[in-house]
Amino acid sequence: MQAAIDEARKSLAEGGIPIGSVIVHQGRIIGRGHNRRVQQGSAILHGEMSALEDAGRQPASVYADATLYTTLSPCAMCSGAILLYGIKQVVIGEHHTFLGEEALLQSRGVNLQVLHDATCTGLMRRFIEDHPQLWNEDIGEQSEP
Numbered sequence: 001m002q003a004a005i006d007e008a009r010k011s012l013a014e015g016g017i018p019i020g021s022v023i024v025h026q027g028r029i030i031g032r033g034h035n036r037r038v039q040q041g042s043a044i045l046h047g048e049m050s051a052l053e054d055a056g057r058q059p060a061s062v063y064a065d066a067t068l069y070t071t072l073s074p075c076a077m078c079s080g081a082i083l084l085y086g087i088k089q090v091v092i093g094e095h096h097t098f099l100g101e102e103a104l105l106q107s108r109g110v111n112l113q114v115l116h117d118a119t120c121t122g123l124m125r126r127f128i129e130d131h132p133q134l135w136n137e138d139i140g141e142q143s144e145p
Helices: 002-013 047-055 060-064 076-084 102-107 118-130 132-138
Strands: 020-025 028-034 066-072 089-094 111-114
Touching: 002 020, 002 028, 002 047, 002 066, 002 118, 020 047, 028 047, 047 066, 047 076, 060 066, 066 118, 076 102, 089 118, 102 111, 118 132
Parallel strands: 066 089, 089 111
Antiparallel strands: 020 028, 020 066
């Protein structure tokens, strides 16, 4: 999880949203990423999507045997990618600031572990407080004018 937190901090330092993710296969990080929507003007580069992109094309057997670590509960888009690639183990830093599609993932056989990590929660709470419009944009919610 520390590598995912490091990725979240990297995003924040770049002016982005502090969400990080890594994919681990057989004890080795094969993909790492952080939310880069702001930095790259991307519609889809959430932390998990960035880590998948970094991992590149892998055989289905690699993803099925991998663990995805993410600092925040996965949204609908990222959960869809987790299901598409058959990742069966997801470790979540926190889900207090945002509860993603955990029920969907569990209903499809994905094993979830939520760490309730104070660092992950603190990063997100501060960011949401300081940048509510940017946060709402990231999760697809309309901000008040």
